[in-house]
Amino acid sequence: MKERRPAGLLEGYDPGGFFCETFGGPKQPADHTRTVRDRLDGLSLAELRRRAQAAERELFNLGVTFTVYTSREQIDRILPFDVIPRVLSAAEWDTIERGVIQRVTALNRFIEDVYHEQRILRDGVVPAELVLGNANFRPQMQGLAVPFGSYVNICGVDIVRGGDGRFYVLEDNARTPSGVSYVVENRHLTQRAFPDLMRNIGVRSVSNYGQRLIGKLTELAAGIGEPPSVVLLSPGVYNSAYFEHVFLAREMGVPLVEGRDLVVRDERVFMKTTGGLQRVNVIYRRIDDDFLDPEVFNPQSMLGVRGLMRAYRAGNVVLANAVGTGIADDKAVYAYVPRIVKYYLGEEAILPNVETHICREGEGLEYTLEHLEELVVKPVGASGGYGILIGPHAGRKALAEFRRKLRADPGNYISQPVVQLSVCPTVTRSGIEARHVDLRPFAVTGRSTWVLPGGLTRVALRKGSLIVNSSQGGGSKDTWVLE
């Protein structure tokens, strides 16, 4: 008698012609995911759903949430968690890791140059007005040295995989990137909910992020304090990323402070404690430049510390990230990063950019207007997926309206072809379906750069959607890097 095997979980799964993180592409079958696939196939959809629900409930109870404030109340939301992991092979990770280190190294060299000699601007590799006229350029940083020339100490690089199976950088986040807490919490959740899925697979650990981070921050303070006093500066409980600030402070074992907890005296920074004022040497700040010091930047800021920039300029405190790194993650500067890599390191970029047209240049604008229905157009200043036009999904009216906007203010836009983002099997209401994903690895830099194995895989939970941001219906997945 033949034993009837129940239909596997992934049977009938259709990647819809996209490159699939679990199954690969037509020319690149993903052999490294075989064991995970087999194990997933052994689970029923009902079982998977049951465990997924338990996992999400646990996230909520633990308070792994971001907070949405309405005028009447605050609502704690979890970042929806999809239980099917995204699995990267050791070789794939090697490329990403080397690419990220190369990119962060080049961005740091670029920022140091811009705030000192400005060779790259004089050599005409990057248009000077693009940098010096940038809203995120901070003249206060000119001539100020930072330890090891390391400006971007924590960097999140947004990477996508195209239909060709190659990785491309979509965006750099060099100011205060967030999301790393989900990487660690997602892993803990998978370990609790799916021990059977992970057993003996050899997944690289992510749980030491806090230790690595404080190690790097301590490196930066060499000679300032022994051992240095490190704090994490948060805008406070009303910030949507407050949970992450709590998470990081706890993982590092350092005080989570707000601006009102700090004072500057004699160009030194102190925190207010029960024992009086205690010296602070390193501040991992999760507050934008604009709000850091009302004396220098936004005078209305209640979040910052009066006099902080004086202490910073006197070399009495380290800020991570350094002030003024926004010039490196600007969407217009992004277009030049491959040339920046080449200029400083004499190397080709290991991780290429997505082809980018700069609308401030006549040629780019012309091309963008001509091919608008094929392109993704992004405002250079905004974040979080707001104000983006996705040409192929836009109606005629929307396209016409956007054309007007583009002509009125071309300098504010860049355009890129639609990247056929790779997909990953995802639990949906109608079973296991393909959903688009991206990847944000986190690089931590002191004297050298370390990259957390994996990173945050964000998934667009709406069918067909390419927008993975949590503010717009995105969720996340655990990201496994195999040994």
Add this chain to the structure above:
Amino acid sequence: MNNLLSRHAESIFWLARQVERANSTARILDVNESFSRNARGEHDWESVLRLHGDEQIFRATERRPTADAVIHFYVLDGENTNSVLSNISMARENARALRPLISTEMWVQLNGYHNRIKRLRKPDLRVENLNRLCSYIKECCQTHSGITAETLYRDESWYFHQIGRALERADQTTRLVDVKYQVLLPQPSDVGSPVDEAQWNTVLRSAAGFHAFRRVNPHSLSPSQVVEFLLFDKRFPRSVAASVLVANEHLAALRLKYGHNSKRAASNLLRKLTASLAEDTAEDLIARGLHEGLDEIQAELAGVTDALGREFFLLAEPDGTLQASIA
């Protein structure tokens, strides 16, 4: 290790007070509901308002002080900073600010507690359900204390939590005594009557002290004995004397372990209060005027809180300057 951030010290001090205040509010509502069930029927709920000095704020709600209105005011009215909802919401917000320090279990419990209070609806607050509701509120507050005792790391934050809880408890116990003695001022003919005794009995039970009281006073139950017990018996954990002692001991331990010796105003006030409680008797206090005596204790406790604020929480002076020296 660094000293505790002043803001965190202040937050956990108030977190403990807010939970304890919710606990006491439940006890006071419970005892008042029991009185209202006595032989005389209709009972004056305005007394609870007078007890907290809330008459004016209540008047702003433009409701008559019926049982339903007063119970709602003290359980679910978000505008009333003394309500259970307000206290637990504030405690939760403090807990959120304290998340880097407190255990995840403390957070999860307070968060769940808050969510359940928020979900209460009118029928849950009906007089006939009040006893159950009050028990539930008390139990959640006690769960908080238990989880805190079991999981909170014993650094400065633990001491501030214990000091806050003890000061609040001392204050609230004076109010619990007051609800019976001053506000329900007995008619001379009622003194010693079955009704009067039943009410004192209820006061003791609401403070969870009835059986302990019986062991101390097996043969009688007089108003002055109850007052003696609730105010001065150091072995009864909810008494004013015991709470002041706990606050004093924790403050002394905090100073010893963390070297906080520059200002001692809070300790001096607590020692003075301990001494005066030790010397006093219920009879004397009642003879001098119990209500006034309780008011005095409340004022002294408030003085301790102010002194703690100046010494540890580094609150800015009214002119915005900060009196703090470099450690």
